[in-house]
Amino acid sequence: MKEFDLSRLGSLLLGNETQYLSILEDNLDLIIVVGAWEGSELIDRVGAYELQRELERRGINSIVLTDTYLATIGDRYADRPLFLIGGPSANSLSAQYFGELRGTVFGFREFDGRLVGYAFGDTGRETLLAVKQFILNQLEAFFTKLLIERGIRRVKGFIKLLEPQELIHQTVDRAVEMPAVDKRTGQVISVSGNTAEVMDLETFEVFEVPIPKEIAGRISPGAEVEYWVSMGKKRIVKVISGNTLFF
Numbered sequence: 001m002k003e004f005d006l007s008r009l010g011s012l013l014l015g016n017e018t019q020y021l022s023i024l025e026d027n028l029d030l031i032i033v034v035g036a037w038e039g040s041e042l043i044d045r046v047g048a049y050e051l052q053r054e055l056e057r058r059g060i061n062s063i064v065l066t067d068t069y070l071a072t073i074g075d076r077y078a079d080r081p082l083f084l085i086g087g088p089s090a091n092s093l094s095a096q097y098f099g100e101l102r103g104t105v106f107g108f109r110e111f112d113g114r115l116v117g118y119a120f121g122d123t124g125r126e127t128l129l130a131v132k133q134f135i136l137n138q139l140e141a142f143f144t145k146l147l148i149e150r151g152i153r154r155v156k157g158f159i160k161l162l163e164p165q166e167l168i169h170q171t172v173d174r175a176v177e178m179p180a181v182d183k184r185t186g187q188v189i190s191v192s193g194n195t196a197e198v199m200d201l202e203t204f205e206v207f208e209v210p211i212p213k214e215i216a217g218r219i220s221p222g223a224e225v226e227y228w229v230s231m232g233k234k235r236i237v238k239v240i241s242g243n244t245l246f247f
Helices: 008-013 017-027 038-057 067-072 092-098 124-137 139-161 213-218
Strands: 030-034 062-066 082-085 105-111 114-120 182-192 195-200 206-210 223-230 233-243
Touching: 008 017, 017 233, 030 038, 030 067, 038 062, 038 082, 038 124, 038 139, 062 067, 067 092, 082 092, 092 114, 105 124, 105 139, 114 124, 114 139, 124 139, 195 223, 195 233, 206 233, 213 233
Parallel strands: 030 062, 030 082, 082 114
Antiparallel strands: 105 114, 182 195, 182 223, 195 206, 223 233
C-alpha cells in the first residue's frame, strides 16, 4: 500500500496522537485559516494546502483549520501567526480583521503584535489567484517574518523557565554564559494546592514543584510531565499525557 503524503507535523503526530498538544506547541509555526462552508472547503482549502506545501519546503510547519473550529479552542494558539484565506463573507476571521474589504488582496501585517497574512478575492477564482500572487511576490518576506516569530517564541519559552530574580543583566561588552537546561520526564504522584509531588521516571527521585498557572487544570495524579532543571531549580513546562498511574 502506498504511504500517504503527510506533512512534517502529520508525520510527527502519526503514532503519537495522545501527545498532539505538546507536539503542536513545540513545532507549530503558522495557522492557515479557511471558512467552514462548502465553497471554502472545495476551493479555498486547495489554496491553503498549496501555501502549506510551499512553506514546508522552507521548513515552516503549519496546519489548516476552519474559522469555526479555531473559535472553539479559545487561546490555545493565541501566540501563533495566522494566514487567512477567503474574504470577509466566507471567513469570519477575515471579517474580524478587515471588515467589509472587497476586491482581490494579499499581503501580511501586524495586528496588535500578531502577524497575520491574507489572500482573498470576491470569488473563489479570485481567492486562488490571490494565493498564487502571494506565493510569487511575498512568500519569501513572510517566511523571514515567520522565522523571526519562531525565534522569539523559543526565547520567551526559555526565559519563562527562569524565576525573575535569576535573570542576570550585564553590559553588552561582557560575555554572558547561558545556564544549562536539563529536560526530564516525570509522573505526578499527588497534587496539593499549587504544588505537585513528581517522581522522575529515570532516577525515581521524588520532589515537590510549583504548578504553573497556565497548565494547572491539566495536572492531576498520574499525569506524565516534562520538567526542566536549570540553575538548581525545577519547573514543569508541559503535560505529556493524561493520568494513567503505572504502580
